[in-house]
Amino acid sequence: MKALLPLLAALPLSSFLLLPAAPAPKYAVDDIPAALREGAHAVLRADDEVVAVKSAGRVVRTVHRVVTVLDPAGDDFGRHAVSYDALNTLGYLRGAVYDADGRLLHQLRASEIHDQGVGDAGGNFMTDVRIRYADLRQPQVPYTVEFDYEVASDNALFYPDWQPQDEEGLAVQNATFKVTTPAALPLRYQERQLPKGTAVARSTAGSLETYQWQLANLPAVEEEDAAPPLAHTTPAVVLAPGTFEVQGHKGTSATWQGLGQWSYELNAGRDVLPPATIAKVQALVKDAPDARTKARRVYEMLQGSTRYISVQLGLGGWQTFPASSVANNGYGDCKALSNYTTALLAAAGVPAYVALVGAGAGRPDLRADFPSSQFNHVVVCVPLTQAGRPDTLWLECTSQTEAFGYMGSFTGNRHALLITPQGGQLVATPRYGAAENRQERRLDLFLDDKGGATATARTLRTGLEQDLYAQLMHELGPTDQKKYITDHLRLPTFTLTRFSLAAVPTKAAPGVVETLSLALPGFAAPSGKRVFIAPNLLSRLPALPAQVGERQTPVWLSDACVHADTVRLHLPATFKPENLPAPVQLSTAYGSYSSQYATLPDGTIQYVRRLEMKRGQLPATAYAGYLDFRRKISAADKAQVVLLMTES
Incomplete structure (x- = not known):
């Protein structure tokens, strides 16, 4: 055996150890x-x-x-x-x-x-x-x-x-x-x-x-x-x-009625309020003249006494907390707050239902032809009438600041599943079109004879146009509001000297008024004896890039709206208008646009602009026309007034 040791020692290590082979390459x-x-x-x-x-x-x-x-x-x-x-x-x-x-x-x-x-x-x-x-x-x-x-x-x-x-x-x-x-x-x-x-x-x-x-x-x-x-x-x-x-709760989603029936039975009996809460509601609405006033008072009570918390615990994703829990604790998720609201309304003598909805700004509507759980949120539907005609009221129960009866971009313009004792019923949430989604601006631009300018603007936004500004108003302080606006003004050189936001009631939809003042140094820099000014400071609509290759998808216009601007250009005595842009009038399947200029009796130049965008979906072949529409608007928005400097 000893004689074999030198021989074994001389053999390479690979003769004794078989190392694993490297895996063969894949996914090169x-x-x-x-x-x-x-x-x-x-x-x-x-x-x-x-x-x-x-x-x-x-x-x-x-x-x-x-x-x-x-x-x-x-x-x-x-x-x-x-x-x-x-x-x-x-x-x-x-x-x-x-x-x-x-x-x-x-x-x-x-x-x-x-x-x-x-x-x-x-x-x-x-x-x-x-x-x-x-x-x-x-x-x-x-x-x-x-x-x-x-x-x-x-x-x-x-x-x-x-x-x-x-x-x-x-x-x-x-x-x-x-x-x-x-x-x-x-x-x-x-x-x-x-x-x-x-x-x-x-x-x-x-x-x-x-x-x-x-x-x-x-x-x-x-x-x-x-x-x-x-x-x-x-x-x-x-x-x-x-x-x-x-978890033992059987149902069907083959029909909207069946899916709603499952949800109704899952949550049945969870709308019982404490006697003290019922008494409070009845005292609150005892002198209310109609059901809408009762609903408003109940909604204000809800906003002032509860807060939202998301609950995703097993079956709790679909089964609500009891109304008594919300009454005692003051919080709940969208299901619980909506269930609590319907219980409060029932105590006030106003029938209401919860409704399942797919929520999210910019989220497309559900596929109505394929019954299934396409929902992530719950709201309340109050089927009222006015002068014998339906006047349905919708309530967002998770917000302490949302306007009464307003759904906005989060849940408006889509379908929801109404949960009734007879099962589910697919219904439409409020539709917000051009009549509701408006931006109306009055801007005064004051030029000085040194080439500088100041501007004041008052902008009323309503409906979907006010959603972002309402959020800024409720969630940010004045300093952060001002910073946000400053960061998003598309102006070369300016100072925002004054800014405020305020909620205002309007007939069609909630509104927010924005007021601002701007300092614009070097705004009207002369070119020889002339000054060139584009009066549209704040409402320019950019053109879209040209389509590369063949268009593949439909033209999707998500929201209808109207933007109306009146700009008045106040001139020093040394400036006189030499040339005003020609009026523009456009009418297309995508929307309409007009702009016109005039010199007022006091020498002020007035610019009036109106843009209306339609909502809808058009075939891919329509994109070339939409590009042309946007290009013409962009060109008109950049049009310049030519002023002539005269001797003082």
């Missing part, structure tokens, strides 16, 4: 077709999602997602987050990152996966929702990330949707979606914006039905100007249950 960047890299910040190499409907109350979703990040603008795709809560269990989250050649750089370790509660950052949250996230971004691009995860849901009110191309600048190389469901629970689905020729593949094996979709080689998309949101333009398949169960 060179394997991406050049057409998919063009205009893309990232490419979705694979998005393989499987949804398994286990029963009326349980759904399991598994996802395998691979994204190649091509440039720093796509870095956000290098991290991934998955939410979970008491009704949604996260089974696992795994990840890996690869270099440009597809070589494994790093395998995600458990210690690198962060876990955080949604309410951890503070704010008005009472929630069991948590987020588990991983960050595999790399200092050098390109690189590829791979994530796998599984979520088992005991909340079968919601089925997962599939929209692989959900971000601008993301190309899709391959994506698959597979759904299995018991034949006794037929799948409800709606295909949206799928490429021509894409079709679902259906099969049956025993008691299970399988549905499969596949997308491949989708170039990156860029959000076009005046276009619908990306969610309404890229391929998607949305799912919804027929029958479902959440």
Whole structure:
């Protein structure tokens, strides 16, 4: 044996140890077709999602997602987050990152996966929702990330949707979606914006039905100007249950009536108020002349005695706190405050209903042809009449400052699901059009003979036009209000010397009046013996960039409005008008515009401008006309008055 030791020692170490081979490269960047890299910040190499409907109350979703990040603008795709809560269990989250050649750089370790509660950052949250996230971004691009995860849901009110191309600048190389469901629970689905020729593949094996979709080689998309949101333009398949169960509460979403019935029964009996609260309400409204006055007093009582807190605790996402809880504690989420308000109104003798709505400024209306839970907010509907005609009142119960009966851009101009004892009824929330959404401005511009100027402006905004300014008025102090306005005035050199905001009642919609004063040094600098001035200081509408390539999406005009301006240009004795711009009159399918100039008897130059924009959706072919409309408005808004300097 001793004689063998020198021989063994002379053998290479590899004769004794078999080191594991490095993993074979995969997801090399060179394997991406050049057409998919063009205009893309990232490419979705694979998005393989499987949804398994286990029963009326349980759904399991598994996802395998691979994204190649091509440039720093796509870095956000290098991290991934998955939410979970008491009704949604996260089974696992795994990840890996690869270099440009597809070589494994790093395998995600458990210690690198962060876990955080949604309410951890503070704010008005009472929630069991948590987020588990991983960050595999790399200092050098390109690189590829791979994530796998599984979520088992005991909340079968919601089925997962599939929209692989959900971000601008993301190309899709391959994506698959597979759904299995018991034949006794037929799948409800709606295909949206799928490429021509894409079709679902259906099969049956025993008691299970399988549905499969596949997308491949989708170039990156860029959000076009005046276009619908990306969610309404890229391929998607949305799912919804027929029958479902959440923690023992069974229901159906096959019809709006059935979905509303489930919500009504889930919350039935939770509208009982303490006797003291009932007595307070009845005393409050005893001399009110009509139902609307009663509702106003109840709403003011609500705003003065409650505050909003978001509650997302298991079934608490859909089942309200009892009205007695809000009465005793003074807080609640949108469901609880709305339920409490209907109870207060009932005590006042005014019937009312809660209504489910998809809230959010700029959020498109729900898909009325696909009954399903498309809601994230609750409001109150009070069906009143006036002179024998419907005069429905809507109340936003989470705000302590919102005007009585006003929905605004958050919940207006869309549908809501009215929850009644007979089930759900799809109804329209208030519509805010050009008559309500107005901006009316009077501006006086005073020139001096040194080339400087001062200006004063009073602007009344109503309806959707006042939403932002009402928010500034209620949420920021005067100093921060002034800073915001200063930062957003598009003027070359100025000083904001005075500024204020004030709420004013108007007949059509709530309003906010803004008053400001400006110092404009060097505003009217002479050019020889002439001075050139564009009187439209504050209301210019910019032109849109020219369309690159063929327009892909419809023209989406989100809101109707009217902007009316009167500007008076006060001249020193040494300035005389030499030339005034010609009047402009435009009338199109997109809206109308007019501007005109006149010299008043006292020598003041008056400029009057009116712009009305329509609301609606037009075909992609209409974009060229819309571009031309905006270009002509922009040119007219920049028109200059020519003044001649005379001897003093």
